[in-house]
Amino acid sequence: MTFPxxxxxxxxxxHEHDSLDxxxxxxxxxxxxxxxxxxxxxxxxxxxxxGEHHTDDFPMPAADVVLASIAARTKRIHVGSAVTVLSSDxxxxxxxxxxxxxxxSNGRAEVILGRGSSIDSFPLxxxxxADYEDLFEEKxxxxxxxQKGGPVTWQGNLRPSLNNQDVVPHTEAGPFPAWIGVGGxxxxxxxxxxxxxxxxxxxxxGSPARFRPFSQLFLLALEKFGREPQPIGVHSPGHVAxxxxxxxxxxxxxxxxxxxKMSKVRGFAIPTKESFMFEVGPRGALFIGSPETVAxxxxxxxxxxxxxxxxxKFGMPGLSPDSVMSNIELYGTKVIxxxxxxxxxxx
Amino acid sequence: xxxxxxxxxxxxxxxxPVIARLALDAGFEVAIAASGSPESLELITQVVMPGVQARxxxxxxxxxxxxxxxxxxxxxxxxxxxxxxxKLVVDAMNYWAPADGAAPMFQGQELSSSEIVQRxxxxxxxxxxxxxxxxxxxxxxxxxxxxxxxxxxxxAGDDPAAAKLIGEIVDRVGYDPVLLGSLRAGxxxxxxxxxxxxxxxxxxxxxxxxxxxxxx
Numbered sequence: 001m002t003f004p005x006x007x008x009x010x011x012x013x014x015h016e017h018d019s020l021d022x023x024x025x026x027x028x029x030x031x032x033x034x035x036x037x038x039x040x041x042x043x044x045x046x047x048x049x050x051g052e053h054h055t056d057d058f059p060m061p062a063a064d065v066v067l068a069s070i071a072a073r074t075k076r077i078h079v080g081s082a083v084t085v086l087s088s089d090x091x092x093x094x095x096x097x098x099x100x101x102x103x104x105s106n107g108r109a110e111v112i113l114g115r116g117s118s119i120d121s122f123p124l125x126x127x128x129x130a131d132y133e134d135l136f137e138e139k140x141x142x143x144x145x146x147q148k149g150g151p152v153t154w155q156g157n158l159r160p161s162l163n164n165q166d167v168v169p170h171t172e173a174g175p176f177p178a179w180i181g182v183g184g185x186x187x188x189x190x191x192x193x194x195x196x197x198x199x200x201x202x203x204x205x206g207s208p209a210r211f212r213p214f215s216q217l218f219l220l221a222l223e224k225f226g227r228e229p230q231p232i233g234v235h236s237p238g239h240v241a242x243x244x245x246x247x248x249x250x251x252x253x254x255x256x257x258x259x260x261k262m263s264k265v266r267g268f269a270i271p272t273k274e275s276f277m278f279e280v281g282p283r284g285a286l287f288i289g290s291p292e293t294v295a296x297x298x299x300x301x302x303x304x305x306x307x308x309x310x311x312x313k314f315g316m317p318g319l320s321p322d323s324v325m326s327n328i329e330l331y332g333t334k335v336i337x338x339x340x341x342x343x344x345x346x347x
Numbered sequence: 348x349x350x351x352x353x354x355x356x357x358x359x360x361x362x363x364p365v366i367a368r369l370a371l372d373a374g375f376e377v378a379i380a381a382s383g384s385p386e387s388l389e390l391i392t393q394v395v396m397p398g399v400q401a402r403x404x405x406x407x408x409x410x411x412x413x414x415x416x417x418x419x420x421x422x423x424x425x426x427x428x429x430x431x432x433x434k435l436v437v438d439a440m441n442y443w444a445p446a447d448g449a450a451p452m453f454q455g456q457e458l459s460s461s462e463i464v465q466r467x468x469x470x471x472x473x474x475x476x477x478x479x480x481x482x483x484x485x486x487x488x489x490x491x492x493x494x495x496x497x498x499x500x501x502x503a504g505d506d507p508a509a510a511k512l513i514g515e516i517v518d519r520v521g522y523d524p525v526l527l528g529s530l531r532a533g534x535x536x537x538x539x540x541x542x543x544x545x546x547x548x549x550x551x552x553x554x555x556x557x558x559x560x561x562x563x
Contacts, residue, residue, distance in 0.1 A: 119446060129448025130421040184361040184482060186391045187381070206483030217394040224390060266445045268481075268544025275546070283487060
C-alpha cells in the first residue's frame with residue numbers, strides 16, 4: 001500500500017503586518033490568504049489548508065468561504081480545512097459547506113476534523129470545553145454517516161436526530177477525503193481508524209519521532225476494524241527563507257510574541273531562545289530555515305513516521321505579506337522538489 | 348531501593364501512556380486502565396507501550412503499590428474514591444480551565460487542586476507530581492542521575508515518607524525530585540505557577556520557586 005507523496009501548506013489566517021510593522025486589517029489579511037492560495041498552486045504545492053480560528057491574531061472563522069474563492073481561481077491544488085473544529089460546529093452544516101466546496105472545486109475539497117489548539121470557538125458558540133470529548137465523538141459519528149451519501153437516519157444525545165433525511169448537495173464521485181487531526185492521544189488514532197478516516201498527526205512541539213508508534217497503531221487499527229489502508233499526514237509549523245539565519249530572524253520574534261501571549265492566558269512557562277532552538281533542531285517540531293534545511297527535515301520525518309503527506313503551517317501573526325509570499329514560493333519551487341528527490345533516492 | 352514495584356496508571360489519553368512508558372523503562376511493573384475494558388486498550392498498549400499490561404481499573408489498582416492519576420481532571424469527580432482506598436496516589440492531573448474548561452469542584456478554590464483531590468480521597472495518600480512538564484517533553488527530558496543538565500520534577504505531599512517514596516520513583520525515571528513540604532506548597536507546580544510547562548534544572552527550578560515566593 002503506497003499513497004502518493006503530498007506536500008501542502010496550511011495557514012490559520014495569521015494576522016499580517018505591513019513593512020512598518022503595523023497590523024493590516026482583518027479584511028486585507030483575508031484577501032492576502034486568497035492570493036497565497038493562488039500562488040501556492042502556481043509554484044506546485046499540492047494542498048492548501050486553512051485552519052479555523054476566532055481571534056485577532058488569527059481572524060479566520062469562515063475558512064470554507066476563503067477556500068471557495070481560492071478554488072474558483074485555481075485548477076489543480078486541493079483545498080481543505082486544517083482544521084475544522086467539529087465539536088463546536090454542526091456536522092450537517094460542515095458536510096454541506098465542504099460538499100459545496102467540493103462542487104465548486106471539481107472534487108478538490110478535503111476536510112480535516114479536530115480540535116486544533118484553538119479553544120475560542122467554545123465560549124463563542126456556547127459550548128463547554130469540558131464536554132469536548134463527548135461532542136467530538138458524537139459529531140464525528142454523524143459526520144461519518146453523512147459521508148456515506150444517501151438519506152441519513154441518526155440518533156445522538158447532543159444534537160437533534162435525523163430520520164431518513166436527504167442531505168444536499170450530493171457529491172459526484174463518492175465522499176471527499178476526510179481526516180482526523182490528532183495530537184498526542186492514541187485513543188484519537190484508534191477513533192480515526194474506526195471510521196476509516198485518514199490520519200493527520202499534528203506535531204507542534206517535542207520530538208516528531210515519538211509519533212512513530214501512532215502510524216503503526218493506525219495501520220493495525222484499520223486492519224482490526226476491516227478498513228482499507230488510509231493515508232497518514234503530518235502537520236507542523238515552520239518558515240522558509242533564503243538562508244537559515246534569515247528564516248530564524250524573521251520567525252523567532254513573532255513566535256516569541258504569540259507563544260508568550262498564549263503562555264499568559266494558559267499559564268505555562270514562556271519559551272526561551274534555547275527551547276526554541278531545540279524545536280528548530282532535528283529532535284524538535286519546528287521546520288525553519290533555508291529550503292535545504294527544511295527539505296531535509298521533512299524527508300527525514302516522513303520516513304521516520306511512515307507518512308506520505310506533509311503540510312507546513314506557514315506564517316505567524318506579525319509577519320509581512322512579502323515574507324509570507326516568499327516562504328510559499330521557496331516551499332513550492334525549492335523545498336517540494338528537493339523532498340521528492342530525497343525520498344526517491346532513499347526509497 | 349524503594350519497595351515500590353508495581354505502578355498502575357489510570358488514564359490512556361495524552362499523558363497516561365507517556366508516564367506508563369517512563370515507569371516501564373525505569374524497571375517497574377506497569378499496568379494501565381482507562382474508562383473502558385482492557386480489550387479496548389489492548390492494541391494501544393501493544394503498539395504504543397509494549398510491556399505495559401492493560402487491565403480493568405479495579406484490578407490494576409488492587410495490584411499496585413502506587414497509582415498514578417492521569418485522567419482529565421473534569422472526569423475526576425466521577426471516579427469512585429473507594430477504588431483508591433488505602434493507596435498511595437500520584438496526582439498528575441492539572442486544573443487547567445483555559446485549555447480544558449471549568450470544573451465546578453475545582454472552580455474558584457483557595458486550595459491547590461491536589462488538596463481538593465486529597466479531600467475527595469480521604470482514605471488515600473495523595474502526592475502531587477509528574478504534572479508540570481508537558482507530556483510531549485517528558486521522555487526526551489530524561490537524563491541519567493548526575494548529569495549537569497538533569498531536569499527537575501516537583502513532588503508535593505503532606506506525608507513526608509510518601510513524598511520521599513515518590514521522589515525515588517521520579518529519580519529512577521530520570522529526573523531530579525524537588526520535594527515541596529505540603530500539598531499546599533504544590534501550588535507552584537500548577538498551571539500559572541512559575542515552573543509549569545518548563546524543563547528546568549534543579550537550580551533553575553528552585554530559583555523560579557523562590558522568586559515567586561519572594562513576590563508573594
